[in-house]
Amino acid sequence: MALPSLSATLRRYRENLTRSSAIQQGLLNLSIFLISLLLLSITTYFFVQDALSNRADNDLRQRMSVLQERLSDDDWEEEDDEGDSPYKKLNQSMQGDDFFLVLTESDLKLDNNKAFNQTGLSTRVLKRRNTYRSDKNKDTRYRILVEKRDGMVFVVGINNDNDQEIIEIVMSAFMLNALIAMLFTALLVIYLANRSHRQIRLIEHVLNHAAQGDLKQRIGPSDKNNDLGHVSDQIDTMLSRLETSMTAMTDISANIAHELKTPISRLRHDLITALDQHEQGKDVEAALNDAYEETGYITETFDALLRIAQIEGGARRANFTSLNLQSVIETVLDIYVEVAEDAGMTLQLAAQSNKPVMIQGDKELLVQMLANLIENAIRYCPEGTTISVECLERNGRIQLSVADNGSGIPEAEREQVFQRLYRVDKSRSDKRGTGLGLSLVKAIIELHHATITLEDNKPGLRAVILFTP
Numbered sequence: 001m002a003l004p005s006l007s008a009t010l011r012r013y014r015e016n017l018t019r020s021s022a023i024q025q026g027l028l029n030l031s032i033f034l035i036s037l038l039l040l041s042i043t044t045y046f047f048v049q050d051a052l053s054n055r056a057d058n059d060l061r062q063r064m065s066v067l068q069e070r071l072s073d074d075d076w077e078e079e080d081d082e083g084d085s086p087y088k089k090l091n092q093s094m095q096g097d098d099f100f101l102v103l104t105e106s107d108l109k110l111d112n113n114k115a116f117n118q119t120g121l122s123t124r125v126l127k128r129r130n131t132y133r134s135d136k137n138k139d140t141r142y143r144i145l146v147e148k149r150d151g152m153v154f155v156v157g158i159n160n161d162n163d164q165e166i167i168e169i170v171m172s173a174f175m176l177n178a179l180i181a182m183l184f185t186a187l188l189v190i191y192l193a194n195r196s197h198r199q200i201r202l203i204e205h206v207l208n209h210a211a212q213g214d215l216k217q218r219i220g221p222s223d224k225n226n227d228l229g230h231v232s233d234q235i236d237t238m239l240s241r242l243e244t245s246m247t248a249m250t251d252i253s254a255n256i257a258h259e260l261k262t263p264i265s266r267l268r269h270d271l272i273t274a275l276d277q278h279e280q281g282k283d284v285e286a287a288l289n290d291a292y293e294e295t296g297y298i299t300e301t302f303d304a305l306l307r308i309a310q311i312e313g314g315a316r317r318a319n320f321t322s323l324n325l326q327s328v329i330e331t332v333l334d335i336y337v338e339v340a341e342d343a344g345m346t347l348q349l350a351a352q353s354n355k356p357v358m359i360q361g362d363k364e365l366l367v368q369m370l371a372n373l374i375e376n377a378i379r380y381c382p383e384g385t386t387i388s389v390e391c392l393e394r395n396g397r398i399q400l401s402v403a404d405n406g407s408g409i410p411e412a413e414r415e416q417v418f419q420r421l422y423r424v425d426k427s428r429s430d431k432r433g434t435g436l437g438l439s440l441v442k443a444i445i446e447l448h449h450a451t452i453t454l455e456d457n458k459p460g461l462r463a464v465i466l467f468t469p
Helices: 002-020 020-072 085-091 105-109 111-116 161-211 228-278 285-312 314-320 324-341 365-381 437-447
Strands: 099-104 120-127 139-149 152-159 320-324 346-352 358-361 386-394 397-404 453-456 463-465
Touching: 002 228, 002 285, 020 099, 020 139, 020 161, 020 314, 099 105, 099 111, 105 111, 105 152, 105 320, 111 139, 139 161, 139 324, 285 397, 285 437, 320 324, 320 365, 324 346, 324 358, 324 365, 324 386, 324 397, 358 365, 365 386
Parallel strands: 346 386
Antiparallel strands: 099 152, 120 139, 139 152, 320 358, 386 397, 397 463, 453 463
């Protein structure tokens, strides 16, 4: 069982390599890390090498200065009792890993001294000169300084193997760190890829079911604050809205069928009555007028539904301009003041801001929104009702309100009145309407990114609309 499972896992990683953004991003980050580490290693290598060389070169110059000062003393100018020159004594006393040599020009012709022909600083591989060491024939790296003065050749050498070992240790440490970093990075990439893969598979599962019509599927809340978590939240929000919209469309279809069944039946009855009266030679004008009214009601209902759908689709947002909300109010009041008086009511502007109230919006839709609210108040309130309109700026927001002192709406039904084709039957059963006026109002308000709430005006109803400037 282990081998098939391992094979499936490897196959899944191979497939994910071509499609998983987490793996691709991880490999890209790993490549960038390795390139950066390589450049850092090269830079460190040359930096350490230069620092060690400078230290060795300064030490060589100091030793060369000491050597030449000692040779300048009078005590070194003559041969000793055994006939040895002071230079030979100095050479014998300074042999070892770090050595000083004083040679004549003729000494440079010897094979062992050819490495000292070049003056200045250089790095040479030489045989150890100390005959008492077991590794005397071992090649050793030396940093040497050669200077010629008064026919003599001065050589100072320092064993350079330790410096090379330091460089090798530094580079080995870099390589070890790189290996450890690569291992942990690979494990992190695998972990992130697995986590992302599970989340992506869940998203694909939900979207596939949603595409087949199951809008109840949800990805669910994520405890991970990353891009996939935000995308999952947005998908869940989208599915919730789609489900709500589909439910609303289903309800609307049923409501339309229910609402239009009666007027269509009445229309059919009126037409049959007109036909019967025509066959009997009677006047059919009354029956045809009734049929005409029914067709007008049906047409009005469909027009309102289409207008709401157009507004909710956001197409009218392209017509937004900067406008003064007070001019919208004045336009509507000019039209409906006399309408209210004919109905035995009073329509007034209760309060407004002293300065222009500017918003971004569609003037035609805003006029229709305010007109619908006033029409509702005129239609459903008794005679003697006072309808007040206010437009003020409060706490950095624009508040538009339409209030009346009529019978109002029960609190339990204030949210439902914004549903399409909904009517408050108890108080308005004797009034005929499409049940779409407040639905249209809400669609226009949401198009303008505003909010509407219905409040108790004690007595009556108060509709409060808040705009964000």
